[in-house]
Amino acid sequence: MKSDIRVCSAWRDAHERPVYTLSDTCPDCGADAVNSAPAPFNPEDPYGEYRRALKRRVRE
Numbered sequence: 588m589k590s591d592i593r594v595c596s597a598w599r600d601a602h603e604r605p606v607y608t609l610s611d612t613c614p615d616c617g618a619d620a621v622n623s624a625p626a627p628f629n630p631e632d633p634y635g636e637y638r639r640a641l642k643r644r645v646r647e
């Protein structure tokens with residue numbers, strides 16, 4: 588069964604945590620919202636620290 592809940596496709600870059608929505612676009616940043624299943628958020632994501640480091644480098 589398909590879920591209607593979508594998640595911001597750019598939340599890792601634009602937000603501190605997944606942004607869920609029922610619309611086609613993120614209400615916060617306007618990025619495409621994608622189907623949330625399977626759950627995209629894994630607190631033990633081995634690449635999370637790498638992405639955060641990359642994000643810091645871009646901002647500095």
Ligand SMILES: [Zn+2]
Nearest residue numbers: 595601613616
């Ligand atoms: Zn967003």
